[in-house]
Amino acid sequence: MSMLTDTAVVAKRNVIKIKRVPEVxxxxxxxxxxxxxxxxxxxxxxxxVPGSNYKExxxxxxxxxxVMFGATFxxxxxxxxxxxxIISRFRSLPMHPSAVLAGRTGSDVIYNILSLLIMSLTGxxxxxxxxxxxxxxxxxxxxLLLFAYAFSWVMAYIALIVPSVEVINNASFMVIxxxxxxxxxxxxxxxxxxxxxxxxxxxxxxxxxxxxxxxxGNLPPGAQVPDAWSLQNPILYSLIWIVIIFxxxxxxxxxxxKKLGRK
Amino acid sequence: MSxxxxxxxxxxxxxxxxxxxxxxxxLVVPQGKVLGVLxxxxxxxxxxxxxxxxxxxxxxxxxxxxxxxxxxxxNKVRENIGLSGxxxxxxxxxxGFENLHMFGRLYGMSNSEATARANExxxxxxxxxxxxxxxxxxxxxxxxxxxxxxxxxxxxxxxFLDEPTTxxxxxxxxxxxxxxxxxxxxxxxxxxxxxxxxxxDHLADSIVVIDHGEEIAAGxxxxxxxQLGGDRVELTLTPGQSIEDAxxxxxxxxxxxxxxxxxxxxxxxxxxGGTTTLTRVLNELESKNIETIxxxxxxxxxxxxxxxxxxxxxxxxxxxxxxxxxxxxVV
Ligand SMILES: Nc1ncnc2c1ncn2[C@@H]1O[C@H](COP(=O)(O)OP(=O)(O)O)[C@@H](O)[C@H]1O
Ligand SMILES: [Mg+2]
Numbered sequence: 208m209s210m211l212t213d214t215a216v217v218a219k220r221n222v223i224k225i226k227r228v229p230e231v232x233x234x235x236x237x238x239x240x241x242x243x244x245x246x247x248x249x250x251x252x253x254x255x256v257p258g259s260n261y262k263e264x265x266x267x268x269x270x271x272x273x274v275m276f277g278a279t280f281x282x283x284x285x286x287x288x289x290x291x292x293i294i295s296r297f298r299s300l301p302m303h304p305s306a307v308l309a310g311r312t313g314s315d316v317i318y319n320i321l322s323l324l325i326m327s328l329t330g331x332x333x334x335x336x337x338x339x340x341x342x343x344x345x346x347x348x349x350x351l352l353l354f355a356y357a358f359s360w361v362m363a364y365i366a367l368i369v370p371s372v373e374v375i376n377n378a379s380f381m382v383i384x385x386x387x388x389x390x391x392x393x394x395x396x397x398x399x400x401x402x403x404x405x406x407x408x409x410x411x412x413x414x415x416x417x418x419x420x421x422x423x424g425n426l427p428p429g430a431q432v433p434d435a436w437s438l439q440n441p442i443l444y445s446l447i448w449i450v451i452i453f454x455x456x457x458x459x460x461x462x463x464x465k466k467l468g469r470k
Numbered sequence: 471m472s473x474x475x476x477x478x479x480x481x482x483x484x485x486x487x488x489x490x491x492x493x494x495x496x497l498v499v500p501q502g503k504v505l506g507v508l509x510x511x512x513x514x515x516x517x518x519x520x521x522x523x524x525x526x527x528x529x530x531x532x533x534x535x536x537x538x539x540x541x542x543x544x545n546k547v548r549e550n551i552g553l554s555g556x557x558x559x560x561x562x563x564x565x566g567f568e569n570l571h572m573f574g575r576l577y578g579m580s581n582s583e584a585t586a587r588a589n590e591x592x593x594x595x596x597x598x599x600x601x602x603x604x605x606x607x608x609x610x611x612x613x614x615x616x617x618x619x620x621x622x623x624x625x626x627x628x629x630f631l632d633e634p635t636t637x638x639x640x641x642x643x644x645x646x647x648x649x650x651x652x653x654x655x656x657x658x659x660x661x662x663x664x665x666x667x668x669x670x671d672h673l674a675d676s677i678v679v680i681d682h683g684e685e686i687a688a689g690x691x692x693x694x695x696x697q698l699g700g701d702r703v704e705l706t707l708t709p710g711q712s713i714e715d716a717x718x719x720x721x722x723x724x725x726x727x728x729x730x731x732x733x734x735x736x737x738x739x740x741x742x743g744g745t746t747t748l749t750r751v752l753n754e755l756e757s758k759n760i761e762t763i764x765x766x767x768x769x770x771x772x773x774x775x776x777x778x779x780x781x782x783x784x785x786x787x788x789x790x791x792x793x794x795x796x797x798x799x800v801v
Contacts (some may be wrong), residue, residue, distance in 0.1 A: 213576060220561065220572055229565060232523065291562075295520075295559065296620075297576070299523045299524065299555075300576045300577060301523055301545050301548040301577065301578070468524065
């Protein structure tokens with residue numbers, strides 16, 4: 208009971224911050240718009256996707272990359288709270304030990320919902336659309352959000368170990384860029400050189416992207432799906448990753464939080 | 471009644487033992503009393519408060535805070551303490567009200583209880599008008615008051631204030647002193663750290679002086695002063711008066727050596743008996759026709775205590791801080 212109320216109280220505080228510091232929100236929303244436009248108009252003509260139009264192909268990839276970056280906000284928020292002594296102050300209260308982290312990761316889902324919304328609208332403007340049913344499309348969005356949510360626990364854990372905004376930003380760039388580029392996000396897998404192609408096939412980002420494309424109906428009829436099991440069963444493979452990441456990093460982060468007193 | 475805080479042998483090192491922040495500190499705060507922990511920068515005050523408020527686990531040592539074992543029942547301890555850390559940890563984006571309301575909820579109050587308590591505290595700390603503005607715009611004094619208010623949300627039995635008035639302008643400091651005295655009058659037990667000797671003298675029932683993680687003296691302000699030989703009489707003779715005559719006339723009153731400053735015609739000597747002795751000293755001089763320009767009783771300040779105990783004064787820090795405080799906005 209106290210776990211739920213405490214989490215809700217912390218989440219409410221973070222939501223107030225989203226409302227009061229609209230600059231952050233503008234940044235969160237502008238960069239995905241920029242990404243959609245840049246890729247659609249600059250690379251759109253250069254990258255050839257067999258049997259498909261690049262904008263249809265692109266959007267799911269951009270969604271996957273953007274929600275990954277959304278998780279960075281979780282890390283940055285926790286690092287700031289650590290530096291400002293807010294986390295210490297929370298720790299002096301009789302709170303449930305997972306509430307601060309659960310409240311933060313929970314409220315940060317809002318950033319990703321908003322950025323998915325904005326990106327979808329921008330996508331519609333540049334000629335992308337969903338060709339599947341409503342439940343399938345909803346499942347696509349939910350899968351993206353779940354993956355981002357699980358990944359935000361990784362960032363929470365990192366932020367508790369290294370509470371520095373700069374380090375969090377750099378670390379997330381170093382992890383997110385390779386993960387999201389050595390994948391099927393922006394180019395078809397077949398265009399990648401051999402060893403990278405194997406990595407890309409099993410990269411969870413590829414599976415998330417593949418699953419989202421399927422669920423949005425953005426794959427051309429009869430499109431070739433690579434042989435790898437991960438991409439033949441992208442929804443299942445994505446869910447496996449979501450569960451693994453969450454089951455490992457949520458307890459790790461909470462444990463780390465509990466041990467902050469042992470410096 | 472048992473003590474509000476009773477800890478023994480606190481040891482804490484940082485950087486894998488390189489920095490010894492506490493070297494076996496004992497602290498006791500009797501129920502309803504104020505303990506002042508006095509020490510210069512780096513003495514270990516914040517480390518001690520962090521351990522007592524369960525934020526930090528000591529390498530060694532144990533104790534009871536608000537009736538619960540510090541190490542075995544930290545969550546019970548948290549339910550019964552209030553903390554205002556050295557650096558006011560108010561959430562700048564939230565308003566004063568929202569900060570206090572959030573704490574109330576996290577202490578397990580209902581929404582309406584938390585609202586009532588937040589408004590009550592805003593009024594008590596003179597923040598009602600600012601209560602609906604984000605704390606970002608608050609002055610240093612207002613932030614500190616909000617932070618102390620936050621420590622009181624759950625009406626804790628035991629309160630920890632880590633350097634509550636450092637960096638405040640004199641007016642805000644006096645205001646906070648008044649509030650602190652009120653808290654204690656209402657029955658709370660308080661542990662307060664400070665670098666201000668005057669502050670410990672003013673607020674604390676008893677004082678522990680620490681330096682380099684160790685207690686170097688303890689007692690009431692009066693006891694600490696007595697350690698230095700109690701009161702002293704300071705006299706300045708009218709020019710032309712014989713210092714030797716005065717010295718021999720005064721020998722009977724001095725409880726120690728009479729120090730003489732020939733140049734300024736000043737005499738300084740320790741006495742027992744305070745103002746009564748001063749009167750007798752003046753009568754004696756008058757009967758001997760020895761005239762004085764100035765005569766007075768000088769009580770040793772805590773600065774003197776500090777200097778004699780640690781070999782360095784805390785005054786240097788104090789002056790810097792007060793200059794910094796002058797720049798902060800007056801509230
Ligand atoms: N997190 C930390 N890591 C390393 N050293 C620390 C840390 N916190 C405090 N210290 C050191 O421990 C000593 C005591 O610090 P502190 O308890 O903050 O003293 P005070 O509050 O009296 O100024 C100082 O030498 C300080 O530099
Ligand atoms: Mg300190």
